Amino acid sequence: MSKPTTPSGACPCGGAALASCCGPYLAGTALPPTAEALMRSRYTAYTQRNEDYLRATWHPSTRPQDAILDPDEELRWLGLEIKSALRLRQRKAELPDHPDSDTVEFVARFKVAGRAHRLHEVSRFLREPDPALGGEVRWFYLDGTFPK
Incomplete structure (x- = not known):
């Protein structure tokens, strides 16, 4: 599958312009510098x-074998909200400080067959060498939990 072109306009993640926000990551011309940037992309x-991008950025130890996206699903994404950094720092205070791991809490809104839903997740990310990029260090999505 070829890489998608980068259309102009606002970035779906909430950034001002796709070309200067997530576009370079999706095009493969840059790597997200933080776990939050990866989550947004x-x-x-x-x-x-x-x-292709979702597979490339999903950690190999937890990456699904089957397709990530269902081509027949009538799904429309409506918006992304990154939750308070303060809450993340408080949660991370309980964890050992490790610069190559991070968490991002977010809420994504979407519609399936005209019905609104929201996904509230605390995602875990790891930064490590990527063999597919000649060992260049990058962030990977590892997994997530769903707060009540």
Whole structure:
């Protein structure tokens, strides 16, 4: 599958312009510098139905074997909200300080067959060498939990 072109306009993740926000990551011309930037770019990839990017940024130890996206699903993404950084710092205070792991809490809103839904997740990310990029260090999505 070829890489999608970067359209102009606002970035689906909430950034001002796709070309200066998630676009370079999706095009493969840059790597997200933080776990939050990766999370935002993965949201944008979902809105664009970019299976290749989602696979490339999912940690190999937890990456699904089957398709990530269902081509027949009538899904429309409506918006992304990154939750308070303060809450994340408080939650991370209980964890050992590790610069190559991070969490991002978010709420993504979407519609399936005209019905509104929201996904509230605390995602875990790891930064490590990527063999597919000649060992260049990058962030990967590991997994997530769903707060009550």
